[in-house]
Amino acid sequence: MRVSPLSGTPLVLVTIALSLAVFMQVLDSTIANVALPTIAGNLGAATNQGTWVITSFAVANAISVPLTGWLARRYGEVKVFVASTLLFVVASFLCGIAPSLGLLVLFRVIQGAVAGPMIPLSQSLLMAAYPPEKRPMALALWSMVIIVAPIFGPILGGIISDNWHWGWIFFINIPIGIVAGWVAWRQLKHRETEIVHQPIDRLGLALMVVGVGALQMMLDRGRELDWFSSTEIIVLAVLAVVCLSYFVIWEWYAEHPIVDLQLFRDRNFTVGVITLSTAFMVYMGAIVLLPLVLQTQLGYTATWAGLATAPIGIFPVLLSPLIGKFGNRLDMRALVTVSFLVYAGCFFWRSEFNAQMDFMDVFWPQFIQGIGMAMFFMPLTQITLSRIPGNQIAAASSISNFVRILAGGIGTSLVTTMWDRREALHHSRLVESINPYNDTANQTLNGMGQMGMAAPQQYGMLERIIEQQTNIMGANDIFWLCGVTFVALVVLVWFAKPPFGSKGGGGAH
Numbered sequence: 001m002r003v004s005p006l007s008g009t010p011l012v013l014v015t016i017a018l019s020l021a022v023f024m025q026v027l028d029s030t031i032a033n034v035a036l037p038t039i040a041g042n043l044g045a046a047t048n049q050g051t052w053v054i055t056s057f058a059v060a061n062a063i064s065v066p067l068t069g070w071l072a073r074r075y076g077e078v079k080v081f082v083a084s085t086l087l088f089v090v091a092s093f094l095c096g097i098a099p100s101l102g103l104l105v106l107f108r109v110i111q112g113a114v115a116g117p118m119i120p121l122s123q124s125l126l127m128a129a130y131p132p133e134k135r136p137m138a139l140a141l142w143s144m145v146i147i148v149a150p151i152f153g154p155i156l157g158g159i160i161s162d163n164w165h166w167g168w169i170f171f172i173n174i175p176i177g178i179v180a181g182w183v184a185w186r187q188l189k190h191r192e193t194e195i196v197h198q199p200i201d202r203l204g205l206a207l208m209v210v211g212v213g214a215l216q217m218m219l220d221r222g223r224e225l226d227w228f229s230s231t232e233i234i235v236l237a238v239l240a241v242v243c244l245s246y247f248v249i250w251e252w253y254a255e256h257p258i259v260d261l262q263l264f265r266d267r268n269f270t271v272g273v274i275t276l277s278t279a280f281m282v283y284m285g286a287i288v289l290l291p292l293v294l295q296t297q298l299g300y301t302a303t304w305a306g307l308a309t310a311p312i313g314i315f316p317v318l319l320s321p322l323i324g325k326f327g328n329r330l331d332m333r334a335l336v337t338v339s340f341l342v343y344a345g346c347f348f349w350r351s352e353f354n355a356q357m358d359f360m361d362v363f364w365p366q367f368i369q370g371i372g373m374a375m376f377f378m379p380l381t382q383i384t385l386s387r388i389p390g391n392q393i394a395a396a397s398s399i400s401n402f403v404r405i406l407a408g409g410i411g412t413s414l415v416t417t418m419w420d421r422r423e424a425l426h427h428s429r430l431v432e433s434i435n436p437y438n439d440t441a442n443q444t445l446n447g448m449g450q451m452g453m454a455a456p457q458q459y460g461m462l463e464r465i466i467e468q469q470t471n472i473m474g475a476n477d478i479f480w481l482c483g484v485t486f487v488a489l490v491v492l493v494w495f496a497k498p499p500f501g502s503k504g505g506g507g508a509h
């Protein structure tokens with residue numbers, strides 16, 4: 001069935017409703033981060049146990065995203081999107097009133113599971129609502145929400161946990177979700193997609209659940225358990241490799257796959273997914289690392305760390321509408337190239353960070369990087385979906401988002417592990433230089449002695465200075481590597497083949 005694009009007020013309302021739902025979900029993936037100590041303390045748990053509030057959502061979300069294509073075919077995109085949004089509201093309410101950490105984790109699992117279809121279907125429904133010539137604008141607005149929401153998360157989380165009960169971190173989803181779901185249903189219920197009754201691939205589903213769950217658990221627990229020195233991590237790694245390997249083989253030949261891997265036969269889809277996922281992996285690792293450096297080494301509070309990283313959202317808000325309006329006149333690969341070169345330059349800039357830097361030294365790289373962010377998601381999404389038929393947009397978007405979410409988790413774990421190891425390497429080298437033959441070390445210790453510090457105090461102060469310096473040096477190493485990665489991705493994106501005017505989402509359902 002073909003449906004014509006929307007126009008006027010209905011198009012505006014649909015855009016707002018879909019964007020609100022996406023904003024709500026993406027915001028929820030980061031808003032609890034800075035509030036973990038508060039939540040854990042209030043529920044009588046250790047802070048490291050509180051991290052399950054984050055990881056439980058991520059695991060359930062990563063598992064449920066690939067089911068979007070099957071659910072959309074079986075029940076219709078509009079019904080699944082609205083149901084997902086309203087169930088997310090219910091789960092958010094349950095999270096906010098949870099009386100124990102165990103129940104909170106359970107409700108976060110539910111929340112992550114029902115949230116899976118929201119982002120892929122919002123993308124599919126948005127593209128179907130716009131005429132072909134205006135889809136770059138739609139994707140630009142959609143991308144702006146994806147970019148800005150994680151920036152607001154830590155700021156709102158810090159403010160709420162500092163001033164109100166932590167439950168409001170989840171309660172704020174309730175009015176947003178109700179409005180988004182109601183408006184989406186009112187405007188889109190007459191545009192439901194074609195229903196296709198297909199059996200569910202139970203074996204593929206089981207392999208995916210076990211494989212993705214084991215992989216995410218390994219990533220979450222690896223740093224705590226010192227990775228492959230732990231039997232638990234080895235078992236999880238083997239389970240993940242075996243299940244995901246069989247999953248890929250099974251899904252490739254399955255008659256009714258949960259994940260249609262045949263989409264990777266399309267060159268632009270493959271290039272787009274790999275490029276977007278790799279870039280997102282680096283991006284997520286960096287947005288986790290920077291606040292950690294600010295809070296643990298430079299004395300920033302959670303709120304101020306959020307404010308220091310927030311300027312990255314200024315340029316996307318200003319530029320996304322312009323890029324959406326005029327982007328279809330440009331080669332998407334050129335936009336991505338500019339984006340990645342800006343990213344690389346800002347990461348190289350950050351690799352010169354030091355212990356004496358002030359707020360503005362953090363502000364400017366974040367501010368300039370916003371130029372790159374404005375040209376990040378929209379062009380890559382356009383490239384990824386440029387040759388996908390309309391009735392496969394939901395499935396293609398779900399695969400793209402599934403790989404992106406997994407890449408984000410991998411990036412977070414890789415960056416935190418690399419930071420520990422680079423810090424240890426720099427620490428050992430600096431400590432080796434603290435000896436009676438090092439003039440700088442002797443002068444520093446003598447200066448502390450003249451200030452009235454006893455020998456134990458002198459060495460304690462010196463150790464704290466070394467620890468701060470080596471943590472910053474380790475972070476700088478990672479920022480430099482991030483810059484190199486973005487330069488390499490510039491080459492990869494040019495393997496995509498124009499034209500990039502999307503055939504998908506054109507109302508062909």
